[in-house]
Amino acid sequence: MREELIIAGFGGQGIMFTGTLLSQAAMMEGKFVTYFPSYGAEVRGGTAHCSVTIADTSIGSPVITHPDSLLILNKPSLGRFGPRLKKGGLLVLNSTLIEDETSIGGGQVVRLPATDIAEKIGQITVANIVALGKYLALRKIVSQESVGQALEVLLAKKKKELIEVNKKALLAGYEYK
Amino acid sequence: MKQLMKGSAALGEGAIQAGGGAYFGYPITPQNELTEYMSRRMLEERRVFIQAESELAAINMVFGASVAGARAMTSSSSPGVSLKQEGISYMAGCELPGLIVNVQRGGPGLGNISGSQADYFQAVRGGGHGDYQVIVLTPASVQEMYEMPSMAFSLSEKYRTPALILTDGILAQMQEPMELVKINAARSGDQSWILDGCKGRAPRKIRSLLMEEGALEAHNRHLQKKYIEIKNKEQRYQLINEQAEIMLVAYGVSARVCYTAVQEANRKGLKVGLLRPITVWPFPEKIIQELVPQVKAFLVIELSAGQMVEDVNLAVNGKTPVYFYGRAGGACVTPEEVIKEIGKI
Structure with missing residues (x-):
C-alpha cells in the first residue's frame, strides 16, 4: 500500500493541521x-x-508530483492541483466554496459541502476535518478511530475543548452520502 | 516510542541532547523553525539562546563561546551562511570547534525559499578565505537530523575544526516518525587549549594572525596534516545494493528521491544501487574507487547544476563513465526523472 495525497486550500482552513493529523x-x-x-x-x-x-514500506521523496488523491478546500487550489492528479485518482472537493465542475480531469470526483456541514455542527473551522472524514470513508488508509486518537494527541495541550467538535466533524464527513 | 517531528525541530532537540550549551541565530526562511524551537527549548534547559543582530554577530558569538569551552552552534540558510564565512575561516584558523547548520535554499543571491543543494561547493571547498576545510555532514531523514548534531560536535572537538550540517528546506520542514533515542553528549578531544581563566596556570593564546617569519606556513602545514587525517579516518556513507551495475550517488533529500527510484528500477529488474555520502567532506572517495571495477556507470543526482559530481569525477578519475542530472533554483528532482535518466545510460 502506498498513498500520495495533497491537501490544499486557503491559509487558515487548517490545511497543515489536516496533514499533520493524518500523519x-x-x-x-x-x-x-x-x-x-x-x-x-x-x-x-x-x-x-x-x-x-x-x-507499508519506507518512503523516499516526501515531494509529490502526481498525487493518488486530492483533498481540495478552495477554488484556486483546484486549478493548481487538479491537473496533477494521477489518472483514475480520487478528488474530494469542498462544494460549498467550489462551484466550478468543468476543470476536473478523469478519476473519481466526490463533492461534499464541507463548510456547510461544519457550520451546522456549529464550528465553521472544522470543514477540513469534515472533508478528511469523507476522504477516509472512500480511501481506508487509516481508521477513523486512529484519527480520533490522533486528535486527542495533537489537541491535548492547547485546544482540548476542540477535540469533541473535531470528532463530530470527522464522523459527519465519514457518514456523508 | 516513535513520534512525529519536523526536521528542524529534530535537529534542535538533537543538539540539545548532545549537550549543546549555546545557540546563536538570526532569522531566515526556511530554517526559522529551528531558531524558534531553540528559543523555547534552550531556555527550558537553562542554556544560552541569543537572537543576534546579524549573521556575522551570530557566528562570532559561536567563536567566543567556543573559545571559552562551550558546545556552541548557529544555523542559517544559504544567504545567511554566506555571511558567516568570514567567522568560519577565523574558527578554522584558530582551530575552534563549533557547529554551523545550513538549511539550503535556492540561489544565487536571495534566490527563493525552496529546498536546494546549491551550496555544496561553499561547504566542501572551505567557503571562506584561506586553505581550510570544515567537516560536512549530510542527514537524509528526520531521525538523522536528530542524531547528527552529536556526531558533528564530537568530530569537531576531536579535530578542533568547525563542523557543518548541510541540509535543505525540504528535510527541515518535513515531518516523519522518529525516535528520541539516547544521544552521546560526552565532550571529546583535548581541552587544554580552552580559555577559561589562567589563575594558577600559564596563560594560553588563541589567534589566527601569525606574522612571524614561517609561522603561518608552519601553521598551515599543521592544519593540512589534520585534514589528511580526517580524510583517512572519517569518510562515511550508506550503500544500497553493492552489486549494482548503475550506481546512483546522491546525498540528503536527493538521496531520498533516488531511494524511491532504486526501488522502482529494481522492481523492473534493473541492477541499480545508491551510494549516499554521509560526510561530503571528507568525501567518501575510497568506496567510489572500490566500486569502479564493478560499476558500469555512476549517475549523480543533485538539486543543483552539478557540484558533487566534480568530487565523484575526481574519485573515479576517468575510469568509469559519470553522468549527472540535477534541478536548480529550488526545484526538486522526481523519482520518475531519475528513472528516465537511468534509461538513457
Whole structure:
C-alpha cells in the first residue's frame, strides 16, 4: 500500500493541521509516513498545501508530483492541483466554496459541502476535518478511530475543548452520502 | 516510542541532547523553525539562546563561546551562511570547534525559499578565505537530523575544526516518525587549549594572525596534516545494493528521491544501487574507487547544476563513465526523472 495525497486550500482552513493529523494517525497505526508542508510566502487568505505519503514500506521523496488523491478546500487550489492528479485518482472537493465542475480531469470526483456541514455542527473551522472524514470513508488508509486518537494527541495541550467538535466533524464527513 | 517531528525541530532537540550549551541565530526562511524551537527549548534547559543582530554577530558569538569551552552552534540558510564565512575561516584558523547548520535554499543571491543543494561547493571547498576545510555532514531523514548534531560536535572537538550540517528546506520542514533515542553528549578531544581563566596556570593564546617569519606556513602545514587525517579516518556513507551495475550517488533529500527510484528500477529488474555520502567532506572517495571495477556507470543526482559530481569525477578519475542530472533554483528532482535518466545510460 502506498498513498500520495495533497491537501490544499486557503491559509487558515487548517490545511497543515489536516496533514499533520493524518500523519499522526498513520504513525500510530505503525505505517510509514512523510508530511511536507508548503506555506512559503503564502499568508492567511492565500493558498497553502501539504503533501502526505503513507505506505507499508519506507518512503523516499516526501515531494509529490502526481498525487493518488486530492483533498481540495478552495477554488484556486483546484486549478493548481487538479491537473496533477494521477489518472483514475480520487478528488474530494469542498462544494460549498467550489462551484466550478468543468476543470476536473478523469478519476473519481466526490463533492461534499464541507463548510456547510461544519457550520451546522456549529464550528465553521472544522470543514477540513469534515472533508478528511469523507476522504477516509472512500480511501481506508487509516481508521477513523486512529484519527480520533490522533486528535486527542495533537489537541491535548492547547485546544482540548476542540477535540469533541473535531470528532463530530470527522464522523459527519465519514457518514456523508 | 516513535513520534512525529519536523526536521528542524529534530535537529534542535538533537543538539540539545548532545549537550549543546549555546545557540546563536538570526532569522531566515526556511530554517526559522529551528531558531524558534531553540528559543523555547534552550531556555527550558537553562542554556544560552541569543537572537543576534546579524549573521556575522551570530557566528562570532559561536567563536567566543567556543573559545571559552562551550558546545556552541548557529544555523542559517544559504544567504545567511554566506555571511558567516568570514567567522568560519577565523574558527578554522584558530582551530575552534563549533557547529554551523545550513538549511539550503535556492540561489544565487536571495534566490527563493525552496529546498536546494546549491551550496555544496561553499561547504566542501572551505567557503571562506584561506586553505581550510570544515567537516560536512549530510542527514537524509528526520531521525538523522536528530542524531547528527552529536556526531558533528564530537568530530569537531576531536579535530578542533568547525563542523557543518548541510541540509535543505525540504528535510527541515518535513515531518516523519522518529525516535528520541539516547544521544552521546560526552565532550571529546583535548581541552587544554580552552580559555577559561589562567589563575594558577600559564596563560594560553588563541589567534589566527601569525606574522612571524614561517609561522603561518608552519601553521598551515599543521592544519593540512589534520585534514589528511580526517580524510583517512572519517569518510562515511550508506550503500544500497553493492552489486549494482548503475550506481546512483546522491546525498540528503536527493538521496531520498533516488531511494524511491532504486526501488522502482529494481522492481523492473534493473541492477541499480545508491551510494549516499554521509560526510561530503571528507568525501567518501575510497568506496567510489572500490566500486569502479564493478560499476558500469555512476549517475549523480543533485538539486543543483552539478557540484558533487566534480568530487565523484575526481574519485573515479576517468575510469568509469559519470553522468549527472540535477534541478536548480529550488526545484526538486522526481523519482520518475531519475528513472528516465537511468534509461538513457
